[in-house]
Amino acid sequence: MSEDAGDLTRWQADLRDRSIHHWRDDVAYSTATPDDWRNRPALLRALEMLGRHARADRSITSWLNLPRLLHSMEVTATPLPCLAIADKALRLTPRDSEAIVARFLRQIAGAAATGLQRLDAMEEHRLRAAAVAGNILRPGKLLPLLALLQLRPVTSPRVVAQQLELSISGAGKLLARAADVGLLVEISGRQAWRTYLVTDLAVAFGFARRPVGRPVEPPKVSEALDPSLSRFDAEMAELDAMLARLGVVSDVGDDTRDEQT
Incomplete structure (x- = not known):
């Protein structure tokens, strides 16, 4: 984690920014999508982009950007800071990707439930x-x-x-x-x-x-x-x-x- 307290303030300010950003804007990873992209659930599409971001940038930036990504892909109505979730396994391309995705989905569900609490x-x-x-x-x-x-x-x-x-x-x-x-x-x-x-x-x-x-x-x-x-x-x-x-x-x-x- 960053030791610069200003990083947290900037992240919070970014979450409060209500301007609309397309998820493809200003990214340093490939956004090419397969033909069946539109037929996939929005949450799985977001996780695919999260994995690409995590592999391209091995800092915590991809995890901190997840609330904005979910919002820009219309998974959530607003950026939710409780959904800034990290899983280092997404930086890899293992054979057992389904298990990693299932685990991450459980993490998201748990974080959302905690946020409601x-x-x-x-x-x-x-x-x-x-x-x-x-x-x-x-x-x-x-x-x-x-x-x-x-x-x-x-x-x-x-x-x-x-x-x-x-x-x-x-x-x-x-x-x-x-x-x-x-x-x-x-x-x-x-x-x-x-x-x-x-x-x-x-x-x-x-x-x-x-x-x-x-x-x-x-x-x-x-x-x-x-x-x-x-x-x-x-x-x-x-x-x-x-x-x-x-x-x-x-x-x-x-x-x-x-x-x-």
Whole structure:
């Protein structure tokens, strides 16, 4: 993997680019296709081009380009970063190519299912955050914090202090408050400074244990929550606009290595 943090930022910017690129544009490998090309499933066509790219360029570029390739070949409606999947076997031309393709298809299916789980978890977190905010008389900066967590699920007091114009101490107390109501998990470990992660990702990455027993049902949206949800969505839109004005990319936890304080 590249050690240049700018590579990740450029890749994320490329995924957000909604301009249409034909999959044959600017490629350094053969795009000649057989006569029955149009009769093949679109996903298999994409994997064929992925294999050619991987054999022509042995860096990670082909894997990172897969979301754009799938989108340009109309396999997906939008570039999906969760589908940036690597399999070194595609760089070879083995006899048992069917087994490699079948394995890769299973990987894609698994990554897509995980992506859907992440989306469900984000919506559940949003509903729980709105329910928590609706039960607090004076939420203060809690609402903008909860909006920020939708964009940055990994955060720290320094990041929150910068984004929400708080002191480091105030940001730390705010994060501890969110952790107390189950919206965050502290994952600092032995590090000197505190770092927090939203609960579902903390469980997924082994920083917290999955709750035993029946999953807690997410709060149902009621008329009483409508004002809170509206305020929450407005806070998110306002925060996104503020970040854009400052030239800050609203990516998901992309620079936490140097944000931990």
